[in-house]
Amino acid sequence: MVRSELANSGAAPKIPRPTTLRESVFEAILELIVNGSLSPGQHLAESELAELLGVSRQPVREALQMLSGEGWVDLRPGHGAFVHAPTVQEADQLLAVRALLETESARLAALNSDAAGVARLREVCARGLRALEADDIDASVAANSELHALITELSGNAVLAELASQVSRRVRWYHTPVARQRGRDSWEEHDQLINAIEARDEIRAAEIMRDHTEHTRSSYLEQRAAEPAEPQEPAPAARRRRPRSLSAS
Amino acid sequence: MVRSELANSGAAPKIPRPTTLRESVFEAILELIVNGSLSPGQHLAESELAELLGVSRQPVREALQMLSGEGWVDLRPGHGAFVHAPTVQEADQLLAVRALLETESARLAALNSDAAGVARLREVCARGLRALEADDIDASVAANSELHALITELSGNAVLAELASQVSRRVRWYHTPVARQRGRDSWEEHDQLINAIEARDEIRAAEIMRDHTEHTRSSYLEQRAAEPAEPQEPAPAARRRRPRSLSAS
DNA sequence: AAACTGTATACTGTAGGCAGTCGACAACAG
DNA sequence: CTGTTGTCGACTGCCTACAGTATACAGTTT
Numbered sequence: 319m320v321r322s323e324l325a326n327s328g329a330a331p332k333i334p335r336p337t338t339l340r341e342s343v344f345e346a347i348l349e350l351i352v353n354g355s356l357s358p359g360q361h362l363a364e365s366e367l368a369e370l371l372g373v374s375r376q377p378v379r380e381a382l383q384m385l386s387g388e389g390w391v392d393l394r395p396g397h398g399a400f401v402h403a404p405t406v407q408e409a410d411q412l413l414a415v416r417a418l419l420e421t422e423s424a425r426l427a428a429l430n431s432d433a434a435g436v437a438r439l440r441e442v443c444a445r446g447l448r449a450l451e452a453d454d455i456d457a458s459v460a461a462n463s464e465l466h467a468l469i470t471e472l473s474g475n476a477v478l479a480e481l482a483s484q485v486s487r488r489v490r491w492y493h494t495p496v497a498r499q500r501g502r503d504s505w506e507e508h509d510q511l512i513n514a515i516e517a518r519d520e521i522r523a524a525e526i527m528r529d530h531t532e533h534t535r536s537s538y539l540e541q542r543a544a545e546p547a548e549p550q551e552p553a554p555a556a557r558r559r560r561p562r563s564l565s566a567s
Numbered sequence: 568m569v570r571s572e573l574a575n576s577g578a579a580p581k582i583p584r585p586t587t588l589r590e591s592v593f594e595a596i597l598e599l600i601v602n603g604s605l606s607p608g609q610h611l612a613e614s615e616l617a618e619l620l621g622v623s624r625q626p627v628r629e630a631l632q633m634l635s636g637e638g639w640v641d642l643r644p645g646h647g648a649f650v651h652a653p654t655v656q657e658a659d660q661l662l663a664v665r666a667l668l669e670t671e672s673a674r675l676a677a678l679n680s681d682a683a684g685v686a687r688l689r690e691v692c693a694r695g696l697r698a699l700e701a702d703d704i705d706a707s708v709a710a711n712s713e714l715h716a717l718i719t720e721l722s723g724n725a726v727l728a729e730l731a732s733q734v735s736r737r738v739r740w741y742h743t744p745v746a747r748q749r750g751r752d753s754w755e756e757h758d759q760l761i762n763a764i765e766a767r768d769e770i771r772a773a774e775i776m777r778d779h780t781e782h783t784r785s786s787y788l789e790q791r792a793a794e795p796a797e798p799q800e801p802a803p804a805a806r807r808r809r810p811r812s813l814s815a816s
Numbered sequence: 817a818a819a820c821t822g823t824a825t826a827c828t829g830t831a832g833g834c835a836g837t838c839g840a841c842a843a844c845a846g
Numbered sequence: 847c848t849g850t851t852g853t854c855g856a857c858t859g860c861c862t863a864c865a866g867t868a869t870a871c872a873g874t875t876t
Contacts, residue, residue: 337644338644338828338829339829339830340829340830341644363856363857363858364857364858365856365857365858373830373831374830374831374832375831375832375858376829376830376831376832377829377830377831379629379858379859380628380629380632383629383632383633384632384636387632387633387636387637388636395586395587395858395859396836396837396838396857396858396859397838397839397857397858398857398858408725408726411724411725411726411727412726414724414726414727415724415726415727415730418667418668418671418727419667422667475660475663475664476657476660477657477660477661477663477664478660478663478664478667481664481730587858587859587860588859588860589859589860612826612827612828613827613828614826614827614828622860622861623860623861623862624828624861624862625859625860625861625862626859626860626861628828628829644828644829645827645828645829645866645867645868646827646828646868647827647828817876818875818876819874819875819876820873820874820875820876821872821873821874821875822871822872822873822874823870823871823872823873824869824870824871824872825868825869825870825871826867826868826869826870827866827867827868827869828865828866828867828868829864829865829866829867830863830864830865830866831862831863831864831865832861832862832863832864833860833861833862833863834859834860834861834862835858835859835860835861836857836858836859836860837856837857837858837859838855838856838857838858839854839855839856839857840853840854840855840856841852841853841854841855842851842852842853842854843850843851843852843853844849844850844851844852845848845849845850845851846847846848846849846850
């Protein structure tokens, strides 16, 4: 059954399917949170976001609920959405979970990966190092995320990869400012990790990844210890009324 | 500062706070999925669910998005919601993740738990055994879930507990029919696990939990192997039009 | 007879609107 | 002056309505 000539003419550019509005809004708000335009604890009024983004309240509502599902905002019935304010304890717990998930990923990756996978790992690793040399922090951080994501993908466990991805995004938010501290060491550990994966040494791969994630964890805790204290008061949960300023800057 | 007499008159019946409608709808649909009224792959039309539950489409939409976030339904833009149809591979991966999370929970619980926690564990364990003696499968399964939830709680890592809880709920859905197979063994393993936790033996606790979850995993795979094949065709993703029957039974 | 095209139908995605509720502030009583 | 109560404002939660779009069916053409 020769369906049609068009079907075989591959290279379908996949017409720029306008994704649903709620997804665009989701990305937009997430960006505002990650880059700090919206500060933790801040109240998010649907109407204001809607006006700011030029859409109606409905897509904003749905986006906020998606964000709530991934832990970016807290939804208090009747009160609306508040940017999630992570406590030091919670950040630490999240880092612990990330360590667990990534360690297992590395172990499985060592068991399952093939030459092609290793090649991809090396490529990303090289890219990260180049970014580091060039003092391009953003590119370095991005490459770091990409490398970890790739490892979880190579684990062959999609569920694990999905979970690790979510956890990683939040971790990155919490400790982005810390990232610039440890660059060189981090990429050397990555290199050793790839070696272990290539050698199919699951024990060593897991070990290196555990140490690696523990390093970033302790580095995060040091950073926090150096700071004065919790920036936001924990009890009143930041109920300030009328923030009125969503100025994106 | 004596606030008021009322504040101290404990035993507040906590007026039946009407939770938001979307949460009730969420629970209702989840129940329909878990008990099989809605079969995997089935298309869920918002209007029908809305009419069935006596609410408007809006809360249904929001509930469906919550369900999508936890992996119960798949949301295809422009096409609506479909009950998630887990593949054998995915179920296996989920069981692997559960094993990972619960093993770590058991390890941490062994490190952190106190006498009170152990006492609660023993209480639940005893309850589960009684249910088993009485051939009360439902109560036994419930106690099982409760026990595992309690262990994750005792781990002291709330993030880990939250993740484990979500994963467990889905696992339970997948292998509920399998549960009745291994009852006696399961509760004996639980008993040993509690002993290890009480003895602060993190290594052994983790070991027992890993074996325990691996047992249920292999038992699941055996069950699936005994069955003919995948009940639903994977490719067309179940696009059947007009199911029209949401008959709850 | 087979395939293509036009039309009808039904569902989703989004917008707008209304009632209920919560918090804050001000007036009032003790 | 302190504690209480009434009123106002604002926001959320939900419902209804409309437009856009994908699917199925039937009619038409080759």
